[in-house]
Amino acid sequence: MSKSYDFPHAPGHLIRRAHQVSVAAFMEETAGYDVTPVQFALLNALMDTPGADQVTLAARVAFDPATSGSVIGRLEAKGWVRREADQNDRRRKLLWITPEGEATVQQMKRAVARVQTRILGPLNATEREQMMRLLTKLVAGHDKQG
Numbered sequence: 737m738s739k740s741y742d743f744p745h746a747p748g749h750l751i752r753r754a755h756q757v758s759v760a761a762f763m764e765e766t767a768g769y770d771v772t773p774v775q776f777a778l779l780n781a782l783m784d785t786p787g788a789d790q791v792t793l794a795a796r797v798a799f800d801p802a803t804s805g806s807v808i809g810r811l812e813a814k815g816w817v818r819r820e821a822d823q824n825d826r827r828r829k830l831l832w833i834t835p836e837g838e839a840t841v842q843q844m845k846r847a848v849a850r851v852q853t854r855i856l857g858p859l860n861a862t863e864r865e866q867m868m869r870l871l872t873k874l875v876a877g878h879d880k881q882g
Contacts, residue, residue: 754855758851762776765851769843782831783838790808819831
């Protein structure tokens, strides 16, 4: 009997490794854009919800609102996001994607599609469908608990 924990068969370890594979593939395929997966998600969410506040935007992409402020700041510094104070509550900042930010997202779509293909590459078509169904169920189940 081994004294160490059986990491190779632990869901948490395998999910962490899958995340590493995912981020590495994203960074390789999108290297020319200098964008992280979270930045890409936030930009996409802003395309769908222009004028959203930081907390709402962070919730849409399941990201920590406190940390999202620095990410949004970097996007703003690149000229891809515009931030304005809410007229009704000056403490609340509303966000819009700029034309430059939207153009970058549109240019990245093919690269991001390649990332998704690479992530699921080792699986056959049936396994890819099953993996997506199970990941969706896993995340949704934990979202309900939260």
